[in-house]
Amino acid sequence: MSTFPFQDAILVAIFAxxxxxxxxxxxxxxxxxxxxxxxxxxxxCCMGLGGLYYFLNSPFLALMEILIYVGAVCVTIVFGVMLSEPDEPAHEESRRHAVLWGGAALLVSLVILGGVAHLGLRGPWQEPAARVSDGSVQAIGLALLTTYSLPFELISIVLLVAILGALVIARSGRTKE
Amino acid sequence: MNLLQIHQRPGVYLVVAAVLLAIGVYGLIRRRTLIGMLIAGELIFSAASLNFMAVNRFFAPDPAVGQIVVLFIMGLAAAEVAIALSVIIAVYRNYRSIHSNDLSELKG
Structure with a gap:
C-alpha cells in the first residue's frame, strides 16, 4: 500500500x-x-495544534486554527503588549515565597495532568457503531446552517457585543481627561 | 504498541491535551501580569479544543459535531481576548501597571 519509501517513518517523524x-x-x-x-x-503552540488537527482528519480546522489564533488572537495580544508594560516584575517576592507558590502550582498542575491523562488512557471509550457523516467541510456547512443555526447566530451576536464592549471599555478613560 | 501507527491512537492526543491543560493551569497560577494570565487561559482553551477534536475523530458517530464545537470555541476565544485586552488597557491607564499584585483595590 505504501508507495513512497519510508512513508510511515516520515509520517511518524512529522507527527513527533x-x-x-x-x-x-x-x-x-x-x-x-x-x-x-x-x-x-x-x-x-497554535501552529503545532494546527498540525495535530490535520492529523485528526480536519484540514479545515487546521487552517482556521492558524488563521484565527496566530493571525488574530496573537496579533491582538501583541498590540496589548505594546500598549502596556507587561514584563514580569523581577525579584518582587521573597525566595521562600516563590518556592512555596511554585511548588503549589507545580503540584496542582501535576495532579491535573495525572488525573486527566489517566481518564483519557483508561476511560471506557467505545468505538461508534456507524458514522453518520464523513466530517468533510460540506458536512460542517450543512450542520452549521441546519442543526446548529441558532448557536451560529448567537456567536455572531456575542462577537458584535464583544467588539462594542471592547470599544466602550477601552475608550472610557480617554474622554475624561 | 506499534510505533509506526502512533498518530492513529487516541491516547496520544488525549495525553497531549492533558499536558497543555496542566501547563495552562501552572501558568495561570504563576504568572503575575494580566497578559501572562491571558496567554495561559488561551492554552487552556487550546487543550479543550484538542480534546474535543480527538474524541470527535475517534469516538463520535458524527465527526462534524466536534469540529463545529471547536469553531465555536475559537469564536468565543476571539471575543474573550478582545474584551480582556480592552480591560487590560483600561486598567493600565488607571494604575500605570498590569501586575496583579498592584490591583488590590476595587474602587478606582
Whole structure:
C-alpha cells in the first residue's frame, strides 16, 4: 500500500515534530519571563495544534486554527503588549515565597495532568457503531446552517457585543481627561 | 504498541491535551501580569479544543459535531481576548501597571 519509501517513518517523524512544537511552544508561553516571548510561544503552540488537527482528519480546522489564533488572537495580544508594560516584575517576592507558590502550582498542575491523562488512557471509550457523516467541510456547512443555526447566530451576536464592549471599555478613560 | 501507527491512537492526543491543560493551569497560577494570565487561559482553551477534536475523530458517530464545537470555541476565544485586552488597557491607564499584585483595590 505504501508507495513512497519510508512513508510511515516520515509520517511518524512529522507527527513527533508537531507534538514537540505544540508542547514546547506551550512551555515557552507559560514559563518565559519576557511576555513577548510568551506570545511567540503561544504562536508556536497554535501552529503545532494546527498540525495535530490535520492529523485528526480536519484540514479545515487546521487552517482556521492558524488563521484565527496566530493571525488574530496573537496579533491582538501583541498590540496589548505594546500598549502596556507587561514584563514580569523581577525579584518582587521573597525566595521562600516563590518556592512555596511554585511548588503549589507545580503540584496542582501535576495532579491535573495525572488525573486527566489517566481518564483519557483508561476511560471506557467505545468505538461508534456507524458514522453518520464523513466530517468533510460540506458536512460542517450543512450542520452549521441546519442543526446548529441558532448557536451560529448567537456567536455572531456575542462577537458584535464583544467588539462594542471592547470599544466602550477601552475608550472610557480617554474622554475624561 | 506499534510505533509506526502512533498518530492513529487516541491516547496520544488525549495525553497531549492533558499536558497543555496542566501547563495552562501552572501558568495561570504563576504568572503575575494580566497578559501572562491571558496567554495561559488561551492554552487552556487550546487543550479543550484538542480534546474535543480527538474524541470527535475517534469516538463520535458524527465527526462534524466536534469540529463545529471547536469553531465555536475559537469564536468565543476571539471575543474573550478582545474584551480582556480592552480591560487590560483600561486598567493600565488607571494604575500605570498590569501586575496583579498592584490591583488590590476595587474602587478606582
Amino acid at each position: 515534530l508537531v507534538v514537540g512544537v505544540t508542547i514546547g511552544g506551550a512551555l515557552i508561553a507559560a514559563l518565559s519571563t519576557r511576555i513577548i516571548r510568551g506570545v511567540s510561544g503561544l504562536m508556536l
